[in-house]
Amino acid sequence: MPQLIPFYFINQLSFSFLTLLALIYIISKYFLPLFTFQQVIRMYITKLNNK
Amino acid sequence: MSFLGLRKWPTPVAKPLWPFIAAGTITYFLVAKAQDMGVKSEAYAKDPRNPYAAQIAKESHH
Numbered sequence: 015m016p017q018l019i020p021f022y023f024i025n026q027l028s029f030s031f032l033t034l035l036a037l038i039y040i041i042s043k044y045f046l047p048l049f050t051f052q053q054v055i056r057m058y059i060t061k062l063n064n065k
Numbered sequence: 066m067s068f069l070g071l072r073k074w075p076t077p078v079a080k081p082l083w084p085f086i087a088a089g090t091i092t093y094f095l096v097a098k099a100q101d102m103g104v105k106s107e108a109y110a111k112d113p114r115n116p117y118a119a120q121i122a123k124e125s126h127h
Binding site for chain 1: 068069071072073074076078082089092093096097099100102103104106109114115116117
């Protein structure tokens with residue numbers, strides 16, 4: 015099984031860590047804030063409507 | 066800055082993630098040591114797929 019062969023360990027680890035870091039960066043900077051923004055807007059709309 | 070047309074938000078990334086990045090660095094060094102030990106072990110030292118086979122053969126002769 016290639017994943018258990020020692021000379022591929024660092025290669026696997028490097029690719030996994032770089033992919034994870036890139037995904038976390040892109041998702042937290044570009045996609046997750048949109049959900050927060052939507053919740054904030056909904057709160058504003060609700061409060062303004064209640065007044 | 067935009068990515069696929071979406072704007073960039075000032076979310077902190079380094080501040081909450083620094084312990085995990087530090088742990089990842091330590092893991093990287095430990096796995097490198099484990100790889101070195103595994104590559105020089107009897108089971109894999111003479112494996113034809115081993116890219117370090119020639120180096121190990123030289124070192125063992127010296």
